[in-house]
Each structure stands twice: as C-alpha cells, then as structure tokens.
Amino acid sequence: MKALTIAWKDTLIRFRDINALLLMILAPLVISGIMGAAFGNQSATPTISDIPLIVVNQDQGVLGQRFIEALNAGELADLLEPTIMTDAEAAKDLVETGEVRAVVLIPSDFSASLETTQTNDAGQQPAKIMVYTDPAARITPTIVRSVVTEIANVFSNTAIASEITVAQIVEQLGGNNPALANLEPALNQSLPSLTAAQPSAQVQARVISSTSANLDPIAFFAPSMAIFFLMFTMFDGTRSLLVEQINGTMSRLKSTPTGIGQILIGKLLGTFLTGSAQFVCLVVSSSLIFGLDWGDSIAGLALMLVAFVAAATGLGSVITAFSRDLPQANLLGSMITLLFGFLGGNFFMIENFPQWLQILSKLTVNRWGLDGFSDLTVRGLGIQDVFLEAGVLLGIALVCFTLAAWRLPRRFAR
Amino acid sequence: MSPIVQVEHLGKQYNAPNGPMAVKDVSFEIQKGEIFSLLGPNGAGKTTTISMLSCLLQPTSGTILIDGHSVTKEPKQVKQVIGVVPQDIALYPTMTAQENLLFWGKMYGLSGKHLQDRISKVLTIADLADRANDKVETFSGGMKRRINIAVGLLHDPKVVYFDEPTVGIDPQSRRRILDSIKQLNTHGISVLYTTHYMEEAQELSHKIGIIDHGELIAVGSQEQLTQLVGQHDLVQFEIDPTAANLDATLSALKVINDVDQVTSSPEENLITVQTRNTNAILPQLISQMTETGTPIKSLTIKAPNLESVFLHLTGRALRD
Ligand SMILES: Nc1ncnc2c1ncn2[C@@H]1O[C@H](COP(=O)(O)OP(=O)(O)OP(=O)(O)O)[C@@H](O)[C@H]1O
Ligand SMILES: [Mg+2]
Numbered sequence: 001m002k003a004l005t006i007a008w009k010d011t012l013i014r015f016r017d018i019n020a021l022l023l024m025i026l027a028p029l030v031i032s033g034i035m036g037a038a039f040g041n042q043s044a045t046p047t048i049s050d051i052p053l054i055v056v057n058q059d060q061g062v063l064g065q066r067f068i069e070a071l072n073a074g075e076l077a078d079l080l081e082p083t084i085m086t087d088a089e090a091a092k093d094l095v096e097t098g099e100v101r102a103v104v105l106i107p108s109d110f111s112a113s114l115e116t117t118q119t120n121d122a123g124q125q126p127a128k129i130m131v132y133t134d135p136a137a138r139i140t141p142t143i144v145r146s147v148v149t150e151i152a153n154v155f156s157n158t159a160i161a162s163e164i165t166v167a168q169i170v171e172q173l174g175g176n177n178p179a180l181a182n183l184e185p186a187l188n189q190s191l192p193s194l195t196a197a198q199p200s201a202q203v204q205a206r207v208i209s210s211t212s213a214n215l216d217p218i219a220f221f222a223p224s225m226a227i228f229f230l231m232f233t234m235f236d237g238t239r240s241l242l243v244e245q246i247n248g249t250m251s252r253l254k255s256t257p258t259g260i261g262q263i264l265i266g267k268l269l270g271t272f273l274t275g276s277a278q279f280v281c282l283v284v285s286s287s288l289i290f291g292l293d294w295g296d297s298i299a300g301l302a303l304m305l306v307a308f309v310a311a312a313t314g315l316g317s318v319i320t321a322f323s324r325d326l327p328q329a330n331l332l333g334s335m336i337t338l339l340f341g342f343l344g345g346n347f348f349m350i351e352n353f354p355q356w357l358q359i360l361s362k363l364t365v366n367r368w369g370l371d372g373f374s375d376l377t378v379r380g381l382g383i384q385d386v387f388l389e390a391g392v393l394l395g396i397a398l399v400c401f402t403l404a405a406w407r408l409p410r411r412f413a414r
Numbered sequence: 415m416s417p418i419v420q421v422e423h424l425g426k427q428y429n430a431p432n433g434p435m436a437v438k439d440v441s442f443e444i445q446k447g448e449i450f451s452l453l454g455p456n457g458a459g460k461t462t463t464i465s466m467l468s469c470l471l472q473p474t475s476g477t478i479l480i481d482g483h484s485v486t487k488e489p490k491q492v493k494q495v496i497g498v499v500p501q502d503i504a505l506y507p508t509m510t511a512q513e514n515l516l517f518w519g520k521m522y523g524l525s526g527k528h529l530q531d532r533i534s535k536v537l538t539i540a541d542l543a544d545r546a547n548d549k550v551e552t553f554s555g556g557m558k559r560r561i562n563i564a565v566g567l568l569h570d571p572k573v574v575y576f577d578e579p580t581v582g583i584d585p586q587s588r589r590r591i592l593d594s595i596k597q598l599n600t601h602g603i604s605v606l607y608t609t610h611y612m613e614e615a616q617e618l619s620h621k622i623g624i625i626d627h628g629e630l631i632a633v634g635s636q637e638q639l640t641q642l643v644g645q646h647d648l649v650q651f652e653i654d655p656t657a658a659n660l661d662a663t664l665s666a667l668k669v670i671n672d673v674d675q676v677t678s679s680p681e682e683n684l685i686t687v688q689t690r691n692t693n694a695i696l697p698q699l700i701s702q703m704t705e706t707g708t709p710i711k712s713l714t715i716k717a718p719n720l721e722s723v724f725l726h727l728t729g730r731a732l733r734d
Contacts, residue, residue: 005520013508248504252565255468255500256521257493 002258006266010240011273014233024233024278028225029285035225036218036290050081051140053102054091057084061111067129070151071104080147095132098355102144105130140351219293222286223373224346226279227366231312231340233278235333237271238316241412242326250412260413268317268404275309295376300383304376307393308369314400315365321407340364368392416482418495418573418604419444419467424476426462426628436462438628440476444573444621449595449605451615453720454625455732460608461501463625464577467606468498481572494522497571501578501608503562507551511542511561514550515568522569529568536564539594556587563591573604580614592618612720612732624724631727640718643726646674647692648716651685651703659707660685666702670695679731683711686731688722 014020055071057064071082082104085091091103106129131148133141241264244250253263283301286292294301319336323329341347343357344366350358361367372389375381419442426437437459444450452460465471467478469489477484483491505514515536519529537543540560545553550561559579566574576595580588595618599605609615615622616636623633632639660678667676667687672695675688685708689695692715703710716722724732 002521002523005517009506009509009517012513013506016508248500248502249506251465251470252498252500252504252518253521254470255493255496255498256518257490257523258521 003266007270010270039217059110063111234312307390310397314397317404417443451619459628497566497574499566540564
C-alpha cells in the first residue's frame with residue numbers, strides 16, 4: 001500500500017521536527033500545567049456559585065416557607081441565589097429563555113400532603129415539588145435538582161431509596177467534577193440542621209462516601225489543550241498537501257506510477273496518524289506528569305480519539321481543498337483553530353457561557369470533543385456515554401471527507 | 415526500431431482559452447539510446463514540454479508516445495518507463511538520502527532486496543554513498559542535485575528526463591553530472607536533456623532541438639544544425655559601453671561587405687558580428703570600431719556553433 005508508505009513518511013517527518021514537537025506535545029502540557037496551578041490554588045472551585053433560580057411558593061401551609069428557608073440555609077446560601085416569584089408561568093418562561101437556570105415550584109398542597117403522609121394515610125398522593133430546568137445547561141440544573149431532592153427527602157422523612165440522592169448524582173456527574181466541590185459540604189452542613197425531626201443520617205453517610213472526588217482542574221484543561229493543539233497539527237498536516245505542491249514533491253509523486261487517490265489518502269492518513277500519536281503522547285505524559293486519570297474506559301477513550309482526530313482531519317482537508325493557496329489555508333486554519341478553541345470551551349467552562357453561545361458552541365468539533373472526553377475523564381463514564389459525541393464527530397468527519405473527496409482530486413490531479 | 419519518445423504537433427495553452435501558448439506545434443523523436451537536448455532560453459517552454467511528457471500536464475493538442483504508450487491514455491505504463499529529474503529539487507530535506515531513496519523507490523513500486531540494490535547502485539552513480547545517512551538538508555547544492563537525479567534513476571527507467579540539472583551549481587558538480595549522464599547513456603538509457611547552456615548541449619547530445627517562444631525552430635545533429643548557418647564565424651568584440659558610440663559603430667559595421675548580422679548585448683559589453691569571411695574583413699572591422707569611437711577591450715573568433723545557429727534563426731543571443 002503506497003498510501004501507508006506516504007502516511008508513515010509524513011508521520012516520521014512530523015515527529016522529527018523539533019518545532020512541531022514543541023507545539024504538539026510541550027505547549028499543551030505546559031499550558032495545562034499553568035492553568036491547573038492557577039485554578040488549583042483556589043480551594044473549592046468558585047466557578048459555580050450563586051446559581052440563579054426562582055422559587056414559586058403556592059403552598060398554603062408553613063412547610064413551603066420552611067422549604068425556602070432551607071434553600072437559603074448555611075452554605076447553600078452561597079451556592080444558590082433563589083428569587084421568590086408568584087407567577088409560575090412567567091417563571092417558566094424565564095427558564096426557557098435561559099435567564100435563570102431553574103424554577104422550583106412548591107405546590108399548593110405541599111404542607112397538607114406532607115402532614116397526611118406523616119400520619120400514614122394510605123392512598124394519599126405525596127407532595128410533588130416540580131423543578132423546571134434549562135435544557136441547555138448541564139451541571140447547574142443537576143445541582144438544583146439534587147439539592148431540592150435532598151431537602152424534600154428530609155421533609156418527607158420517607159423514601160430516600162425511592163428518590164434520587166445526592167450521592168447518585170455526584171456519581172453520575174463523575175466524582176471529580178469541580179462544580180460539585182462546594183455542593184457536598186453545603187449539604188452536609190445544611191441538611192442536618194434543617195429539621196430536628198429526622199436528620200437523616202443515611203443521607204449524610206452517603207454524601208460523605210463520595211468525597212474521594214478528584215477536583216483537579218487539570219482534568220478539564222488537559223483534554224481541552226489536547227483538543228486545541230491537536231487542531232494545529234491536523235490543519236498543518238492537511239496543509240502539507242499544498243506545501244508538497246510548492247516544493248515540487250507533489251509533481252514528483254505524480255510522475256511515479258502512484259494514483260492521485262493513493263497520494264491523497266496517504267496524506268490524510270498521515271495527518272490522522274500524526275494526530276493519534278500526538279494524542280496518545282499527551283494522554284500518557286499528562287497522566288505521568290500530573291497524575292491525571294483519563295477515566296476507566298480505554299475503549300471509550302480510543303473511540304473518542306479516533307472520532308475527534310478524524311473530524312479534525314476532515315475539517316483540515318476541507319480547508320485545504322477549498323483554499324485558494326497556502327497563505328489562505330494558513331489564515332483560515334489559524335482563524336478556525338482559535339475561534340473553535342474559544343467557542344468550543346477549550347479555555348472557559350461552557351457552563352458559564354450564555355445560552356445562545358452554548359448552543360453556538362455545538363457547531364464546533366471542539367465542543368463535541370470536550371464533552372466526550374470530559375464524560376470520560378471528569379465524570380468517569382463509560383464508552384456507551386460517549387456514543388452521541390463520537391457519533392456527531394464521525395458524522396462531521398464523513399461530511400468533510402465527502403466534500404474533500406470531491407474537491408481534492410480535481411485540485412491536485414493536474 | 416521504433417523511437418522511445420515520439421512527439422507530434424504538441425501544443426500547450428495555459429489558462430485556456432485566453433492564456434499564452436507556452437508550446438506551439440512541437441514535433442520530435444528520440445531514438446533508443448540517444449541523448450536529445452532541448453536548447454532554449456528562459457521561458458522557451460522546456461519545462462512545459464517535459465511536464466507533458468511526464469504525464470503531469472495535459473497537452474492542449476498533439477500526441478506523445480513513450481515506448482509506444484500514449485501519455486494521455488496509458489499514463490501508468492508511461493510512468494514505469496520514464497525517470498524524471500525535475501528542474502527544482504524535489505526531496506524531503508529532513509529525511510536522509512537513504513530514506514528519500516527508500517521512499518521514492520517504494521513509490522515506483524520497488525521493494526525488498528531489489529530496492530536495496532538499486533539504492534546502492536544509484537548512490538554510487540551520484541557518488542554519495544558515504545553521505546547516505548545524512549539528512550538532505552545538510553547537503554551542498556550540487557549534492558542535492560545529484561540525489562535529485564539518483565531518485566529519477568531508481569526504477570531503472572528506459573528514458574530519463576533531465577530538466578536543467580546543472581543550474582546554479584559549482585563546476586565540479588556540473589562536470590560530475592554531465593559525466594554520469596554520458597555514463598548512463600553508454601548503458602543504453604535514452605536521455606531527454608533541457609538546458610540553456612549551449613556548451614552542455616554540444617558536449618552531450620546526439621541530437622538537439624532548439625526551442626524558442628514555445629516553437630521548435632530547428633532539430634538535428636550538431637553538424638546538421640551548424641550547416642544551417644553555413645560557414646559563418648562569430649566575431650565577438652568586448653567593449654566598454656561607457657566609452658562606446660554604439661549606434662554609429664553598429665551601422666558602420668553592418669555595411670561592411672560579407673557581414674551578415676551585427677548584434678549587441680550592452681549588458682554583457684559585447685558586439686557580435688556574424689560573417690562567412692572572417693580573415694578578409696577582420697582588419698576592416700577593427701578599424702571601423704576604432705574610427706566610430708568604440709575602443710575594443712578584447713576579441714574572440716568562434717567557429718560555427720549552436721549559439722550562432724540560435725542567433726541566425728532568432729536574431730537574438732541565447733543568453734538573453
Ligand atoms: N503554470 C503556468 N501558468 C501559466 N503560464 C505558465 C505556467 N508555467 C509556465 N508558464 C509560461 O509558459 C512559458 C514557458 O515556461 P517554461 O517553464 O516551460 O519555460 P522553460 O523553458 O522551462 O524556462 P526556464 O529555462 O526558465 O526553466 C513561460 O512564458 C511561462 O511564463
Ligand atoms: Mg524550466
């Protein structure tokens with residue numbers, strides 16, 4: 001296979017180039033390290049606090065009011081910033097437009113139903129507190145839901161088992177999500193003091209059991225920087241088609257009995273190989289240097305790696321295919337790398353973006369890559385949890401390669 | 415015996431339909447075992463012609479057969495037969511000579527022991543066996559050119575195209591390259607050589623095509639070509655243009671009997687006179703020069719050569 005020979009040649013050239021290696025391996029490691037040190041110094045990540053939420057209290061008894069007090073108790077006061085409203089519909093609109101993260105609706109029969117449940121009146125429906133959340137946000141609504149659930153559990157004195165618990169949510173989100181750093185202490189401190197009735201030792205115990213959480217910000221920055229710097233490599237790799245054209249080696253390749261298809265596949269495969277090798281180097285070195293845990297799912301990591309590198313290679317090949325010349329390809333490549341890096345959340349937590357920007361960020365391969373990798377690293381999930389992200393990335397790759405397959409041979413054949 | 419290269423009415427227009435005709439109605443043949451040179455100044459269309467013969471550029475018109483295969487219809491077969499040495503060095507500078515040869519050899523479909531043998535063979539031809547494991551970027555210009563040539567010889571082609579392989583290198587490397595081309599030719603390899611150096615074409619070629627502005631204005635052996643000029647010598651005067659009265663001198667020289675052509679190239683401080691009767695008119699030429707106020711610094715007499723042919727056919731000197 002001549003394509004493999006070409007791909008291997010490109011990979012060798014790249015890994016021999018000291019400057020390229022600095023950009024590919026050293027730069028992302030150094031920046032992750034700096035970012036990690038900068039954010040790691042602040043105990044209990046302050047990135048998430050004062051989550052805006054609206055409480056609509058329709059309850060006619062006293063327990064509704066007690067519930068609101070609970071939301072404001074102790075450290076929860078720092079975590080949440082509840083506003084009281086009376087118009088439930090208006091409140092829901094605010095969630096839908098993304099202005100608040102969640103609405104907590106206390107129903108009119110809240111006190112009444114709790115009192116009857118406590119007297120074990122069979123057939124009585126238990127009180128239902130409704131939580132409406134912003135579908136575009138990921139972490140903050142989960143926090144609100146978990147807090148509300150916990151408080152409700154304490155109030156009802158009953159079924160911890162039948163409801164979702166903080167511990168489970170913490171687990172689902174991955175123990176080491178920095179956003180949850182201040183959730184657990186807040187709950188531990190606030191919940192027991194809520195009611196003297198039954199401080200629910202069970203809840204306390206469970207919450208404590210998941211405090212092994214790794215809050216290392218490197219878990220966020222290492223994949224981010226890997227993604228960001230991988231884009232450089234991929235765009236550089238696909239651009240080397242134009243460089244070979246200028247250097248005359250493309251003509252020489254075409255003067256050998258090697259088809260243009262083989263040449264193009266070889267070049268793209270080389271870019272893919274280089275990117276994969278770069279990513280593996282970054283995974284290994286970041287776990288050696290920073291002790292970063294890239295999750296338990298090797299298969300998931302491999303899938304995400306292949307999907308992301310394929311998507312980035314595809315994007316690069318489209319840029320190369322449709323650029324007028326090398327300078328234009330350089331310019332486009334740099335612009336897209338930077339734009340996607342910032343928009344895709346490689347430098348700032350996406351949760352802090354306004355909603356429209358969060359939706360826009362889904363146009364970038366970086367966002368999908370980051371979502372997938374942090375599912376594995378930050379949240380500790382498995383391969384089945386990155387099928388969506390990997391699928392989207394592979395879809396992007398497919399579209400890009402189709403465009404490139406149409407355009408590149410025309411461009412380089414003669 | 416059928417020719418190894420057969421070109422008929424070849425034409426190339428860049429950026430059709432409004433672009434320039436870089437090659438116009440060019441026809442020639444190269445017999446097996448022959449060295450054929452395309453001699454022409456910059457922009458004459460040499461590289462364009464070679465590119466079409468290498469299947470790199472689609473001809474606008476005409477046909478090309480290499481060893482009986484059409485470049486447009488059977489490019490695969492053609493590429494097996496030809497070795498291409500491009501005008502600009504086409505190698506990977508951060509790879510060693512050996513690695514470059516290994517890579518290009520594989521592109522020609524070679525592998526294993528055979529490839530290794532071929533690599534040592536062409537390294538010997540290029541006289542670079544001792545530098546095989548050095549990166550190409552550490553080579554001198556002449557050494558790079560020699561590796562560039564070696565790559566074109568890897569697959570033992572029947573015909574090799576050399577596109578101005580000696581441009582911009584030292585005389586030693588140039589000598590080595592010319593000698594190795596002759597050496598190759600003694601082993602039966604046919605050669606298409608392009609150059610704008612008359613001396614190289616003269617030294618190497620069995621047959622020469624003179625190309626100018628995309629047109630092949632003459633083809634033949636050296637003798638055949640010089641006969642076009644007749645027994646015309648070139649008398650070249652080196653002058654000091656600051657102290658010269660060029661216009662007066664040129665018109666005075668033109669009217670002398672037996673003077674066919676007078677040209678001047680002020681950049682090179684040369685006045686060239688073409689004549690069939692040098693000995694008879696030389697005193698007259700010298701006296702006219704002095705009388706019209708153009709002192710002579712030196713003078714050279716050249717028997718008919720390719721340069722006089724070019725001058726005769728185009729009215730211009732080859733180097734401009
Ligand atoms: N890609 C191109 N597009 C348009 N015009 C071109 C292109 N390549 C060459 N030309 C033109 O075609 C003519 C012949 O060029 P070519 O390179 O074949 O000359 P050459 O004889 O090889 O010259 P040199 O000795 O400088 O290498 C020139 O006028 C050149 O400007
Ligand atoms: Mg040329």
